[in-house]
Amino acid sequence: MALLSFISRRLLQLIPTLAFILVVIFVLVRLLPGDPASAILGDRARDADVTRINAELGLDQPWPVQFALFVKHIVTGDLGNSIHLKVSVASLIAERLPVTLMLTAMAALIALALSVPLAFVAATRRGSLSDNAIRGSFQVGLSMPVFYVGLILLTVFGAKLRWFPVGGFGTTFLDQLYHLFLPAVTLALSLSAILMRNLRSAIIGVVGAEYVDFARSKGLSSRLIMMRHVLRNALISTVTLLGLQIGTLLGGAVITETVFAIPGAGRLMIESIYGRDYPVVQGLTFALAIIVSLTFLATDIVQAWLDPRVAR
Amino acid sequence: MKNAVTAALSAALIFGSGSAAFSIERGGVLHYGRYADSLFLDPVLNDANVDIWILSNLYDTLILPTDDGKGLKPGLATDWKIADDGLSVDLTLRQGAMFSDGTPITQDDVIWSLKRAANPENGIWNFLLVSVDDVVAKSDDGITIKLKHTDPAILPALTVFNSAIMPKKPFEASEGSTDAEKAKAFAEHPVGSGPFVLKSWQRGSTMELVKNEHYWGKGEDGKPLPYLDGIEFNLLPDDATRILKLQSGEIDGAELIPYARVAELKQAEGIDMELFPSTRIADVIMNVRPQVDGKDNPLSNEKVRQALNYAANKQAIIQIVTHGVGTPMSSYMSSATPLHVGEGAVYPYDLEKAKQLMKEAGFEDGFSTSILILAGSQDEIGTATALQQMWAQIGVELELQQVDNATRTQKYRDGVFQMRAGAWTDDIADPNEITSYYVYSKNIDAVHSGWKSEKADELFEASQKEIDQEKRAEQYAEIQKIYNDTGPIVPLYETPYPVALSDKVHGFLQIPLGNNVFRAAWMDKQ
Numbered sequence: 001m002a003l004l005s006f007i008s009r010r011l012l013q014l015i016p017t018l019a020f021i022l023v024v025i026f027v028l029v030r031l032l033p034g035d036p037a038s039a040i041l042g043d044r045a046r047d048a049d050v051t052r053i054n055a056e057l058g059l060d061q062p063w064p065v066q067f068a069l070f071v072k073h074i075v076t077g078d079l080g081n082s083i084h085l086k087v088s089v090a091s092l093i094a095e096r097l098p099v100t101l102m103l104t105a106m107a108a109l110i111a112l113a114l115s116v117p118l119a120f121v122a123a124t125r126r127g128s129l130s131d132n133a134i135r136g137s138f139q140v141g142l143s144m145p146v147f148y149v150g151l152i153l154l155t156v157f158g159a160k161l162r163w164f165p166v167g168g169f170g171t172t173f174l175d176q177l178y179h180l181f182l183p184a185v186t187l188a189l190s191l192s193a194i195l196m197r198n199l200r201s202a203i204i205g206v207v208g209a210e211y212v213d214f215a216r217s218k219g220l221s222s223r224l225i226m227m228r229h230v231l232r233n234a235l236i237s238t239v240t241l242l243g244l245q246i247g248t249l250l251g252g253a254v255i256t257e258t259v260f261a262i263p264g265a266g267r268l269m270i271e272s273i274y275g276r277d278y279p280v281v282q283g284l285t286f287a288l289a290i291i292v293s294l295t296f297l298a299t300d301i302v303q304a305w306l307d308p309r310v311a312r
Numbered sequence: 313m314k315n316a317v318t319a320a321l322s323a324a325l326i327f328g329s330g331s332a333a334f335s336i337e338r339g340g341v342l343h344y345g346r347y348a349d350s351l352f353l354d355p356v357l358n359d360a361n362v363d364i365w366i367l368s369n370l371y372d373t374l375i376l377p378t379d380d381g382k383g384l385k386p387g388l389a390t391d392w393k394i395a396d397d398g399l400s401v402d403l404t405l406r407q408g409a410m411f412s413d414g415t416p417i418t419q420d421d422v423i424w425s426l427k428r429a430a431n432p433e434n435g436i437w438n439f440l441l442v443s444v445d446d447v448v449a450k451s452d453d454g455i456t457i458k459l460k461h462t463d464p465a466i467l468p469a470l471t472v473f474n475s476a477i478m479p480k481k482p483f484e485a486s487e488g489s490t491d492a493e494k495a496k497a498f499a500e501h502p503v504g505s506g507p508f509v510l511k512s513w514q515r516g517s518t519m520e521l522v523k524n525e526h527y528w529g530k531g532e533d534g535k536p537l538p539y540l541d542g543i544e545f546n547l548l549p550d551d552a553t554r555i556l557k558l559q560s561g562e563i564d565g566a567e568l569i570p571y572a573r574v575a576e577l578k579q580a581e582g583i584d585m586e587l588f589p590s591t592r593i594a595d596v597i598m599n600v601r602p603q604v605d606g607k608d609n610p611l612s613n614e615k616v617r618q619a620l621n622y623a624a625n626k627q628a629i630i631q632i633v634t635h636g637v638g639t640p641m642s643s644y645m646s647s648a649t650p651l652h653v654g655e656g657a658v659y660p661y662d663l664e665k666a667k668q669l670m671k672e673a674g675f676e677d678g679f680s681t682s683i684l685i686l687a688g689s690q691d692e693i694g695t696a697t698a699l700q701q702m703w704a705q706i707g708v709e710l711e712l713q714q715v716d717n718a719t720r721t722q723k724y725r726d727g728v729f730q731m732r733a734g735a736w737t738d739d740i741a742d743p744n745e746i747t748s749y750y751v752y753s754k755n756i757d758a759v760h761s762g763w764k765s766e767k768a769d770e771l772f773e774a775s776q777k778e779i780d781q782e783k784r785a786e787q788y789a790e791i792q793k794i795y796n797d798t799g800p801i802v803p804l805y806e807t808p809y810p811v812a813l814s815d816k817v818h819g820f821l822q823i824p825l826g827n828n829v830f831r832a833a834w835m836d837k838q
Contacts, residue, residue, distance in 0.1 A: 034719045034720075034721055038721040039717065041359055044749060045725065046436070046755065046756055084352075086496045095514075096516065158560060159559055165562065166557040166562055168557075258549050259550045260553065261546070263514065264516075267516065274717060
């Protein structure tokens, strides 16, 4: 019950957060110098064309009128049409956002698969050669820029060895997973370094705790102690960290999507900001804000499950 | 003007270029890597090169540009004649030409398409057809374009993407109440008149074109064009990835190769590194208004502008930025633009002369100024950094302001800039487009520079109606002299279009106006 009321409390808190985000998105996008008409028509724009296009887009209306319309549309689920691509923003988000989410989820899974066992090995053999080797190699992964790692992977595993396609996105689900593997590894490398270091220190901290000594004195097997007492407690901070990193992962996806030519939301966002495509920027930011908020909520729930004191 | 005989001869020679020595193989899908996706495939309402440069594959025009981008050859019209008084053009339509859905292309379609393109309410390209007064049917197989005044550029204007022929009935039957809404709906499932037709489009990823089975053009083997079964455009925004994908054989061609990679790809096995002649120029545009932001503007002084021109070492910039691929501009328009005049750099590098001019202008001690450049553009950053060092030698301190494109356009349009890096590509095989933007003060204030020459304005207005080619060439020679001597720009360099193709690909062409022509492209099967 405590968990349920905790979840409903957190859900209610989402409403003012999202309302605030709506205002911020609306204002920020309009504070950028340059209007959509200038971005559409570019250097060759004539004044008459700019005025005509701004009027067509309703951008000649005062801000409060535009904002009222924007909120009305959001509430009714209508995100408007892209100024540049002439298609509905909802369909664009439906096309592009799942691709980015798939990439992010795959990267998070790969990062966990890499970091949890290796952190375990490093923590339990603290100071050994394997600990230093693991920490050293992750440090290299962390310090290399994403676009550079991406290009190296593409060159070696794509162009030279031909194990993976050189960028692009498949048509069937399996084909898409295949195409997303290298970009997901690229994103996962820096994330797993952060997770591994955090989890390693957490495990070291927990292993020394009194309740672990107590469990050991009860005669529990070391495997059971590690799984039930050490890992579960050590994971709490790592889960929080992973949740917080989702925003960073989504940001990192912009570069990865460009290098690997993946038609995701990250690239759409950048192109729309450059093009001052207000409806797309607004709609996509709002959708991303919902996803990040829900991720934080999920993080809290997992935390509450791992540590019931959180929900109280 | 062309007569029927030359038109017929040209028709026989169309599409033959570059592939005569090979025995052509039909079939296959050509995968082509593009740097950016298209936005809106409507010939009239589009506004970007990413659309313009592929539209000719989907929609044919009445007249087609020749491979060098300067001449005319028959398209959906087989013959044309300008009336003696220059106030109308008769065109004979190609018999038996069909749209991609198998319906015939009628006089009605042609009249409707041209009127739509000339409508000042539609899009930003109607100025190319500003002389069109009316379009009417003529006998059974032709149309007459009636002009408000004589227009020496009317035939080249009929080769431009916006005057492409579209099917009236399916367009008008499309959902929506306005032309823009119908165009949006129609563009989702277009019926075209070009050699290919859109099959599918995953925005931001791939676009598939398949051959138009009803296309009128004939190949060298006497069978219908195109040779290819289709084209797949793959969106690959990262330069390095686009090249890797070509090298791994996953695509057959890649556009916009960075100049830094050209030499390497010329040596690469299995790759043809093509440098197609273009009308692309790069320059620096100066704001020449007496005051900018409430302060006196040294750039309003003609001698200062000349000094900056002499102090800019174009050859060095060409080496730094284009890795030697570019050539110095010899006028404000590219050397591939008809009626271009000039040889060698407009202002050859001469530091002493630059210093002397600064002294004469009263700026012996120099001054500070700034340049707007596109954030992240290696070419513009390279150019501006080089100019910063070159101009420091005449005491001019140049501040680099990196901004994104929309910000730059806004500042530029508002006239609140000192200098900006600029670039241009022609859309029409005529000097009038670039001149109307760069020189003519009544369009956009001579590229928003505030520069004005009454003489140049008069000459341009006269040239827009002058149908005597010799007289028009003289007018353009004079316009170029005035502008190059006193104008608001630092002309830098011209560059070709760098396209890397697999050596299996033949017959592909990017014409100087930028159009990617796949009509006669074919691939070795092996």
